[in-house]
Every structure is written in C-alpha cells, then in structure tokens.
Amino acid sequence: MLNIIKVKDEQQFNETGAGIIASLLQSNPRAILGLATGSTPVGVYGKLIELYREGVVSFKQASSFNLDEYIGLDEQHPESYRRFMNEKLFNHIDILPENTHVPSGSSSDPEQAAAEYNRLLEQAGQIDLQLLGLGHNGHIGFNEPAEELTGPTHIVKLEERTRQANARYFPSIDEVPTHAITMGIGTILQAKQILLMAKGADKAEVVARALRGPITTQCPASLLQTHPNVVVVLDQAAGGLL
Numbered sequence: 405m406l407n408i409i410k411v412k413d414e415q416q417f418n419e420t421g422a423g424i425i426a427s428l429l430q431s432n433p434r435a436i437l438g439l440a441t442g443s444t445p446v447g448v449y450g451k452l453i454e455l456y457r458e459g460v461v462s463f464k465q466a467s468s469f470n471l472d473e474y475i476g477l478d479e480q481h482p483e484s485y486r487r488f489m490n491e492k493l494f495n496h497i498d499i500l501p502e503n504t505h506v507p508s509g510s511s512s513d514p515e516q517a518a519a520e521y522n523r524l525l526e527q528a529g530q531i532d533l534q535l536l537g538l539g540h541n542g543h544i545g546f547n548e549p550a551e552e553l554t555g556p557t558h559i560v561k562l563e564e565r566t567r568q569a570n571a572r573y574f575p576s577i578d579e580v581p582t583h584a585i586t587m588g589i590g591t592i593l594q595a596k597q598i599l600l601m602a603k604g605a606d607k608a609e610v611v612a613r614a615l616r617g618p619i620t621t622q623c624p625a626s627l628l629q630t631h632p633n634v635v636v637v638l639d640q641a642a643g644g645l646l
C-alpha cells in the first residue's frame with residue numbers, strides 16, 4: 405500500500421522524513437534502519453541530527469545498513485558512500501560505529517564483499533524502515549532497470565545515465581566508478597516499512613512511472629507498489645504528474 409504525502413517545501417520535506425524515522429526510534433530504540441545516499445536524504449539527515457541534539461531521539465541501540473557503495477572507492481575517498489554517511493549523519497549522532505554497515509567498495513574481491521554484506525543482513529534480520537531515493541531511470545539503491553532483477557546484495561554495472569547524474573560530484577565522468585555493490589530488490593522489499601522520498605521537477609516523470617505505471621523490472625521502483633507499507637514523501641514538483 406502506498407501512502408503518498410505531498411509537502412509544501414524543503415523544510416517540510418526534511419521534517420516529514422526525519423519525523424518518520426524519529427518516531428520509529430522512539431517506539432523501537434533498537435530499530436534496524438536501511439539508509440540511502442544521494443542528495444535527497446541530506447536534509448533529512450540534517451534534521452535528524454537536530455532532533456538528536458535536542459534530545460528527541462537517540463541512535464544508541466539502533467543499527468543501520470546502507471543500500472549501496474561504489475566499487476573501487478575506499479572509505480576515505482570523498483565520494484565513497486561510507487564517507488558520505490559518516491559526514492552527513494553518523495559522526496554527529498550517538499550511533500555506535502560498529503552498528504553502521506555500508507558494503508565495502510575497496511575489497512579486492514567485490515563478489516565476496518557482496519556475499520559478506522548479504523550474510524550480515526541475514527544475520528541482522530528484517531530491516532524496520534528502509535529509506536529510499538529514486539534514480540531518474542527508476543533505480544532504487546543501484547538496482548538498475550533490467551530484464552531480471554536480483555534479490556540479495558550483488559554487483560551491478562551502472563548505466564551511463566546514472567554515471568552522468570552522479571558525475572556532478574566527481575572531477576570528471578571518467579572518475580565515476582562503473583560498478584557498484586547494491587542491496588538487492590528482494591532485501592529492499594522485505595523491509596517492514598519503506599520510506600521513498602523524491603524532490604524536484606526532474607523526478608516528476610519517474611515518480612509517476614514508479615507509483616502509477618505498470619509494475620516492471622524496467623522500472624525497479626515500480627515493484628514498491630507490491631509492498632504492504634510504503635510511505636512516499638514528495639515535494640510539489642516531484643509529485644506534479646501524479
């Protein structure tokens with residue numbers, strides 16, 4: 405079931421996302437959070453840091469699993485998702501570093517790193533809330549449109565469009581990795597609750613395809629229509645074609 409919330413501005417966007425995560429932690433301090441990178445959740449993380457500083461929320465007993473990581477970037481690389489998470493959230497809250505998980509992008513054996521991440525996920529049990537952004541082609545995590553999708557954590561080849569979209573963060577497109585490790589669609593869909601967030605006019609078309617279009621592996625986010633508990637937070641622009 406999709407519960408769509410359209411917010412009026414950036415501030416409400418961030419407050420709504422952070423509020424959903426904070427109230428989960430208040431009722432379940434040991435919650436397992438599935439977290440996302442990209443520009444969309446940055447303000448949500450900023451708001452969560454504020455709520456933590458105000459004493460409204462604690463992450464002390466919580467744990468987290470991130471969706472994905474570029475292959476070939478070590479943790480210190482400015483564009484690695486591990487570094488992104490440390491800088492945008494983890495370093496500013498009371499989550500225990502050992503309870504935060506991001507796939508290893510610098511392993512000499514990425515297949516093994518993906519299998520190991522999957523093992524950790526299985527050991528942890530069900531994710532309580534999975535936060536998702538949305539790629540322009542309908543990708544979630546780095547699950548790109550394809551004939552077939554993969555359930556567990558695996559290696560993906562990034563689409564050119566995805567590399568181009570993410571090139572804004574790198575000195576040149578040549579430095580954007582070609583492959584990534586991503587949590588699979590199976591694991592994402594097993595989360596108890598999913599929080600999908602999108603903002604900006606450039607997402608309007610894919611939002612409409614994902615939420616109202618046919619359910620197809622060619623738009624991985626459309627599979628969210630099959631999930632029993634999805635909250636979608638959109639700004640006016642991203643929700644403009646619904």
Ligand SMILES: N[C@@H]1[C@@H](O)[C@H](O)[C@@H](COP(=O)(O)O)O[C@@H]1O
Binds near residue numbers: 445
């Ligand atoms: N792997 C990430 C996704 O997890 C993210 O949701 C998406 C959208 O990014 P943004 O929020 O910057 O639009 O692209 C990236 O490639």
